[in-house]
Amino acid sequence: MIFQGKSWKFGDDISTDHIAPGRLFHLRSNLPELAKHVLEDAREDFAPNVKDGDFVVGGNNFGLGSSREHAPTIIKLAGVNAVLAKSFARIFFRNCVNIGLAPVICDTDQIDEGDELQVDLGSGVIKDITKGIELTFSPLPEVMTKILSDGGLVEHIKKNQGFNL
Amino acid sequence: MGQTMVEKIISAHTDKEVKAGDFVVADVDVILAQDGTGPLALKQIEKMGFDKAAIPAKTVLFLDHAAPSPKKELSNDHMALRSFARKTGVNVSDIGDGVCHQVICEKFLNPGEILIGADSHTCTGGALGAFSTGMGSTDVGVGIALGKTWLRVPETFLFNITGEFSKGVYAKDLILHIIGMIGADGATYKAMEFAGPTIEKMPMTDRMTLSNMAVEAGGKCGLIASDEITREFLAKHGRGDKFVVVQADADALYEKTFDIDVSKLKPTLSFPHTVDNVRTIDSPDCAGVKIDQVFIGTCTNGRLEDLRIAARMLKGKKRHPDTRLIVTPASRDIYGQALAEGLLTIFNDFGASINTPGCGACVGVHQGALGDGETCLATQNRNFQGRMGNTKGFIYLSSPAVAAATAIEGKLADPLKYL
Numbered sequence: 001m002i003f004q005g006k007s008w009k010f011g012d013d014i015s016t017d018h019i020a021p022g023r024l025f026h027l028r029s030n031l032p033e034l035a036k037h038v039l040e041d042a043r044e045d046f047a048p049n050v051k052d053g054d055f056v057v058g059g060n061n062f063g064l065g066s067s068r069e070h071a072p073t074i075i076k077l078a079g080v081n082a083v084l085a086k087s088f089a090r091i092f093f094r095n096c097v098n099i100g101l102a103p104v105i106c107d108t109d110q111i112d113e114g115d116e117l118q119v120d121l122g123s124g125v126i127k128d129i130t131k132g133i134e135l136t137f138s139p140l141p142e143v144m145t146k147i148l149s150d151g152g153l154v155e156h157i158k159k160n161q162g163f164n165l
Numbered sequence: 166m167g168q169t170m171v172e173k174i175i176s177a178h179t180d181k182e183v184k185a186g187d188f189v190v191a192d193v194d195v196i197l198a199q200d201g202t203g204p205l206a207l208k209q210i211e212k213m214g215f216d217k218a219a220i221p222a223k224t225v226l227f228l229d230h231a232a233p234s235p236k237k238e239l240s241n242d243h244m245a246l247r248s249f250a251r252k253t254g255v256n257v258s259d260i261g262d263g264v265c266h267q268v269i270c271e272k273f274l275n276p277g278e279i280l281i282g283a284d285s286h287t288c289t290g291g292a293l294g295a296f297s298t299g300m301g302s303t304d305v306g307v308g309i310a311l312g313k314t315w316l317r318v319p320e321t322f323l324f325n326i327t328g329e330f331s332k333g334v335y336a337k338d339l340i341l342h343i344i345g346m347i348g349a350d351g352a353t354y355k356a357m358e359f360a361g362p363t364i365e366k367m368p369m370t371d372r373m374t375l376s377n378m379a380v381e382a383g384g385k386c387g388l389i390a391s392d393e394i395t396r397e398f399l400a401k402h403g404r405g406d407k408f409v410v411v412q413a414d415a416d417a418l419y420e421k422t423f424d425i426d427v428s429k430l431k432p433t434l435s436f437p438h439t440v441d442n443v444r445t446i447d448s449p450d451c452a453g454v455k456i457d458q459v460f461i462g463t464c465t466n467g468r469l470e471d472l473r474i475a476a477r478m479l480k481g482k483k484r485h486p487d488t489r490l491i492v493t494p495a496s497r498d499i500y501g502q503a504l505a506e507g508l509l510t511i512f513n514d515f516g517a518s519i520n521t522p523g524c525g526a527c528v529g530v531h532q533g534a535l536g537d538g539e540t541c542l543a544t545q546n547r548n549f550q551g552r553m554g555n556t557k558g559f560i561y562l563s564s565p566a567v568a569a570a571t572a573i574e575g576k577l578a579d580p581l582k583y584l
C-alpha cells in the first residue's frame with residue numbers, strides 16, 4: 001500500500017483527549033459528527049482543512065491515554081490513511097491496527113508542516129517529496145500486518161470466522 | 166529460565182509455554198466495556214455477524230461514565246447496552262453501581278485470570294494477580310463474541326519496593342513518583358510488576374491504586390502477586406474459594422529492575438498537563454497555587470480507605486470559601502459503607518458536593534467540568550489538557566490527603582498538620 005498526501009504536524013504527547021475529548025462524549029455514537037472535531041483541542045485548523053490522503057505527523061507517545069477507539073477512528077474518517085510518530089502509546093497503536101489505520105514509527109523531526117509525503121507500507125520507505133529525502137521505518141510484526149492487510153480486525157474475523165493469525 | 170507473572174498467566178490461557186515477545190491467541194476469563202466504549206463494541210459484534218456472547222456470566226457492561234445520563238444521546242447508548250444484555254445474558258452494572266474497575270474487582274475478577282476491558286484503566290485488576298489490560302472497542306467486541314483475544318506477551322519491568330511510608334505519604338505518592346521517574350512512556354508496551362516487602366504488607370486498596378496507574382507510564386498491565394491479602398479481599402467479597410497463588414518464578418527474566426525505598430518519599434503531585442510532570446509538596450512551585458475545585462474519587466482513589474483519610478482530616482471543618490469539594494465514592498458498596506460510617510455526613514457538613522458513584526468528573530463528561538482558567542486538584546489518574554471538560558482548565562493530581570488539606574486551605578497544602 002502506497003499513500004500520498006500532505007503533512008500536518010503535531011507535538012509530543014498528543015492524548016486521546018486532544019483527539020476525541022470527553023466533553024464530546026455524547027457524540028461517540030455519531031462518528032461523522034465527532035470527526036468534525038478531530039484533534040480540535042490540539043489544532044483548531046486541522047479538522048476543517050484536512051484533505052483525503054493527508055498524514056497526521058506527531059512526536060513522542062502519540063495517542064496516550066484512553067482506550068477510546070473513537071480517536072483513531074475519527075482520524076481515519078477524516079481521510080487520513082496513516083499516522084506517523086516517533087513513538088505511540090500502546091492501546092492507540094493497537095487500535096490503529098484493528099481499525100485499519102496504519103501507525104508508522106519514524107523520525108518525524110525530519111518532516112515539516114505541509115511537506116508532501118509518499119508512504120510505502122510494504123517497503124517501509126517514506127519519501128518527503130518537498131525535501132527530496134527518504135526515511136525508512138521497520139515494517140509491523142507479521143500478526144499486525146495480517147490484520148491491517150485484511151482491512152482491520154472486524155474484516156479479519158469475518159473472513160476467517162475467527163482468528164487466523 | 167523461569168517465568169514472569171504475565172508469562173505464567175498467558176501460558177495458562179494458551180496451548181504453549183510463552184515468553185516475552187511471542188504473539189498468541191489467548192482465552193479470556195472476564196470482559197468489560199463501559200458506556201463510552203460499549204456501544205461501538207456492540208456495533209462491531211453486529212458487523213462481524215455475531216449475536217451471542219461467549220462467556221455471558223463474566224461479561225459486564227458498565228453504565229458508569231455518564232451516570233446518571235446527562236444527555237439524550239447517552240441515554241440512548243445506555244438503552245442499547247441494556248438491550249444487548251437482555252438478549253445475550255451478559256451483566257449490566259447500571260448507574261449508581263460504580264466505576265467498572267472497582268466493581269470488576271469487587272464482584273468478578275480472580276487471581277490468575279485474564280481480563281480484557283474497553284477502558285485503559287482495566288490494568289487496575291493486576292492488583293489481584295490477574296492479567297488485566299485495556300483495549301479498544303473492536304478488540305473487546307471480538308472478545309465478547311469469541312471469548313478470545315490476540316496478545317503480544319510483554320517484557321516485564323520489576324519494581325522492588327522497600328521501606329515504610331512516612332506519615333502523610335501513600336501508594337498514590339509512590340506511583341506518581343514512579344511515573345515521574347520513568348516518564349509517561351517509560352514502560353510503554355511493558356508489563357509492570359510491583360513486588361518487595363512494602364508491597365507484601367500493602368492493603369488491597371493501595372495495591373489497586375498502583376496497578377490502576379500502570380497505563381500512565383505506558384504499561385500494558387500492573388501486576389502484583391496474589392497472597393494472604395488477596396485471599397482476604399476475595400473472602401470479604403464472597404469468593405474466597407477462587408483464591409490461587411500467582412507469582413513470578415525466582416529466576417524470572419526481567420527487562421529492567423527498579424529499587425525504590427518509600428521511606429524517602431514525600432507527598433507528590435502531578436502538575437498540568439502530564440502525569441509525569443511531578444513535584445513534591447515542599448517544592449517552591451507548590452507554594453501559593455490556588456485551587457478552585459478539589460475532587461476526591463475515581464478508580465484510583467475513591468475507595469473507602471481514601472474517604473476515611475479525607476473525612477478524618479475534614480471533620481468539624483468548613484471548606485475554604487473559594488474552593489469547592491466534590492466527593493464521588495467509587496462504587497455502591499463503598500457509598501453504602503461511607504454512609505453507614507458517617508463519612509458522607511462529614512463531607513456534607515464540610516460543604517462538599519457528593520456525587521453518584523461513577524467516572525463523570527474525571528473523564529470530563531459531567532459532574533465537575535472546569536471553567537476557563539480554573540484549577541482542580543484531583544485524586545484521579547490523568548491530568549491531560551481538556552480532561553475535565555475544558556482545554557482551558559489546569560489539573561493537578563495527588564493523594565486524598567493532599568486533596569483534603571487543599572480543600573481546607575484553598576491552595577495546594579501539605580496534609581501533615583491535619584493528620
